Amino acid sequence: MSTSTAPRTQRQLPPSPPPKRRHRSTLRYGGNRLRRAGIVALFLAPSLIPLTLFTLVPMVSSLWVALHDWNLITPMEFVGLANFRELLTDGDTWAAFGHTLGYIAGYLPLVYLLGLAAALALNTALRGRNVFRAAYFLPVVTSWVVVALLWRWLLSPANGLVNHVLGLVGIDGPGWWTDPAWAMPSVILASAWKDLGFVMIILLAGLQAIPGELYDAARVDGTSAWQRFRHVTLPLLSPSTFFVVVISLINGFQVFDQVYVMTGGGPAGATEVVVQQIYDLTFRYGRAGDASALSWLLFAVVLVVTIVQVRGQRRWVTYA
Amino acid sequence: MAHPIRLGTVAAAATLLALSACSQGSATREDSGEDGQVVVRYMEFSSNGGNEQHLEEIAASFERENPGIDVQIETTPYADYFTKLQTAVAGGTEADAFELNYENFVTYAESGALAELDVDGGAYTPSLLEAFQHDGAQLGLPESFSDVVLFYNKDLFAAAGVPEPTADWTWEDERAAAEALTDTAAGVWGDYQPATFHEFYKALAQAGGQFLTEDGSATAFNSPEGIAAATWLAGKSGTVMPTEAEGAGTPDFDSTLFREGKLAMWHSGIWMFGPLADVPFEWDVVVEPGDVNQASAMFTNGVVVSANSEHPEEAQAWLEFLTSSDTTVDTRLNAGWELPPIADQDKLAPYLEQTPPANRQAVFDALEETVLPPVIVRQQEMQDAVTEELGNAAAGRKTVEQAVADAAARVDELL
Numbered sequence: 001m002s003t004s005t006a007p008r009t010q011r012q013l014p015p016s017p018p019p020k021r022r023h024r025s026t027l028r029y030g031g032n033r034l035r036r037a038g039i040v041a042l043f044l045a046p047s048l049i050p051l052t053l054f055t056l057v058p059m060v061s062s063l064w065v066a067l068h069d070w071n072l073i074t075p076m077e078f079v080g081l082a083n084f085r086e087l088l089t090d091g092d093t094w095a096a097f098g099h100t101l102g103y104i105a106g107y108l109p110l111v112y113l114l115g116l117a118a119a120l121a122l123n124t125a126l127r128g129r130n131v132f133r134a135a136y137f138l139p140v141v142t143s144w145v146v147v148a149l150l151w152r153w154l155l156s157p158a159n160g161l162v163n164h165v166l167g168l169v170g171i172d173g174p175g176w177w178t179d180p181a182w183a184m185p186s187v188i189l190a191s192a193w194k195d196l197g198f199v200m201i202i203l204l205a206g207l208q209a210i211p212g213e214l215y216d217a218a219r220v221d222g223t224s225a226w227q228r229f230r231h232v233t234l235p236l237l238s239p240s241t242f243f244v245v246v247i248s249l250i251n252g253f254q255v256f257d258q259v260y261v262m263t264g265g266g267p268a269g270a271t272e273v274v275v276q277q278i279y280d281l282t283f284r285y286g287r288a289g290d291a292s293a294l295s296w297l298l299f300a301v302v303l304v305v306t307i308v309q310v311r312g313q314r315r316w317v318t319y320a
Numbered sequence: 321m322a323h324p325i326r327l328g329t330v331a332a333a334a335t336l337l338a339l340s341a342c343s344q345g346s347a348t349r350e351d352s353g354e355d356g357q358v359v360v361r362y363m364e365f366s367s368n369g370g371n372e373q374h375l376e377e378i379a380a381s382f383e384r385e386n387p388g389i390d391v392q393i394e395t396t397p398y399a400d401y402f403t404k405l406q407t408a409v410a411g412g413t414e415a416d417a418f419e420l421n422y423e424n425f426v427t428y429a430e431s432g433a434l435a436e437l438d439v440d441g442g443a444y445t446p447s448l449l450e451a452f453q454h455d456g457a458q459l460g461l462p463e464s465f466s467d468v469v470l471f472y473n474k475d476l477f478a479a480a481g482v483p484e485p486t487a488d489w490t491w492e493d494e495r496a497a498a499e500a501l502t503d504t505a506a507g508v509w510g511d512y513q514p515a516t517f518h519e520f521y522k523a524l525a526q527a528g529g530q531f532l533t534e535d536g537s538a539t540a541f542n543s544p545e546g547i548a549a550a551t552w553l554a555g556k557s558g559t560v561m562p563t564e565a566e567g568a569g570t571p572d573f574d575s576t577l578f579r580e581g582k583l584a585m586w587h588s589g590i591w592m593f594g595p596l597a598d599v600p601f602e603w604d605v606v607v608e609p610g611d612v613n614q615a616s617a618m619f620t621n622g623v624v625v626s627a628n629s630e631h632p633e634e635a636q637a638w639l640e641f642l643t644s645s646d647t648t649v650d651t652r653l654n655a656g657w658e659l660p661p662i663a664d665q666d667k668l669a670p671y672l673e674q675t676p677p678a679n680r681q682a683v684f685d686a687l688e689e690t691v692l693p694p695v696i697v698r699q700q701e702m703q704d705a706v707t708e709e710l711g712n713a714a715a716g717r718k719t720v721e722q723a724v725a726d727a728a729a730r731v732d733e734l735l
Contacts, residue, residue, distance in 0.1 A: 071406075071427070071431075072406050072407070072409065072410035073406060073409050073410065073427060073428060073431040073433055074427075074430060074431040074432075075431075075432075156567075157565035157566070158565060158566045158567045159567075175564075175565035178563075178564045178565040178715075179565070180717070266708070267564070267711065267715070268708055268711065268712055268715075268717060269708065283403045283406065283407065284403070284700050284704070285698065285700050285701050286406065286427075286700075
């Protein structure tokens, strides 16, 4: 995302194309290839070694675990693809994916609209807007455990602030995280609150990359504010929107921390999302093989969804 | 000048970080303690929630008698303990010695994670010692046993003019008293017994039912007795006991309610005697009321030595002291903690002489009719399924009959 890091002084300029030939020209002065490779390796090592140790190796190992029955304590027993077969015929797996999709369906529109509203408001010449920007971004850098505990307390059915305030105006507040019908909305609310600052920052950068001349030209043409928003802002914001949607969807499929802290998958399994299920299978039920298989199912789903999005972006994403 | 100093600070901070990261729960570390002592790490859950200093006292006493050994205790709350232990064992970072409850002992014994112990065993109650044998090998020592009784607030009973519970009480007596004692306007509740797996298998036995068939191949609780037990438990929520939405089920909710004098009757374990010694009201205990049968829940914990321990002899010496020394017996009895598993019943006599509660005899009376939890391979899944379905009944999301039938179907799938 070059838009998100573009300094504001360059907002009038169209994004410059990447200098394509730099690579070739430096190669000519680089001396022998082996030494260059060594230098490249040296620079890559700080990120490559942890990535290999803590991401690639565990990923490949989990595929191995997925082919076994393993309770973490007794020796592993090879079962082939039986874990996958078992998961695909288990209603709990489908329920977990259903809950995850339900979460995404509520979370994505909410966090996008709130983030867009904040970005539009804070893109104007508002007094103290930097303070507001920092304030909206603060939850993003706060630990999920802290935020989830805070929301759990705010939404506490018996003595939470939200139900207390609702009570003052004569509304009998719902049993937020104790009522299966309200538990997922509670999680969605907390998630949207925490993440809207992130969406706001991305969209804000996108808004500032839109050339001012376009608005001037649109004004000369006699457009209304809504028409300028609809036909100038939204199309030119679409690369940022695309980025937000891709990242939020992936995060949505991986939702866990807030669920684990706020509801633990309950009540009555109403918030048992896929990653919570993976956690429960491994650490609660000692079924690491099933859990690893489920991780790979989730990976496959996220991969397919992301490919579809990248392919589909041509239809609606406008690059200026 | 500023640069070398800053660099030095950064380097020192980085080293500290690296060192502290390494020292976090590593079984391979060779920490020799002070003056070349052998360090024995011990992971446990049962001192959590009020008995931590009593365990520290026992360890300090052991270290005085064995100056060459340094016992390092790592306490984790019960709710997280088995997750942590399982992960530690899988990663080879478990302590030299650790605590297990009876339900989990078999899994660990079969895994080969436990070292065989070489003990005389004469000090222990034989049945408890046998509980921690596996395929003829003594893989653990009994550490403690406990049961569940009915705690009651004498002041609340007196204020409401309700006669206090006796050992002859049945469910019906408890229900009537709970209704008379509940005063929602004052925030006082009559009873507390959650609709969970652990209460259900016990209530089922009290109702005369069975959890599994004789051969253990199927559930047997989708029966009139099972429905009676579930009705008894689920019916309390919202009538004589706070609902989940009012906070029930969250950690320490029930103990806080009782401590604040807002709970008249409470089904809880005898390990609460010590933590409740200082409350500003009178309280006592009785054997839990039964229905057609008397049945009390009994729990036993054991301690084991890891097969990976580099100091198995020192670890075993600590466990023998922890489970059967006179210091332990005295500390456990004085603290009102879970009881020591010793064979010599005379040593338990001082326990009965202490108050509160006055009726400590109930602890031993309860042992005459006990019920043990059903144990299956997929234990936690069974417990979660039963607790979830009973919760559905308690919250009114399902009828009791439907919840019991669904719970039975779900457990049958796990067998």
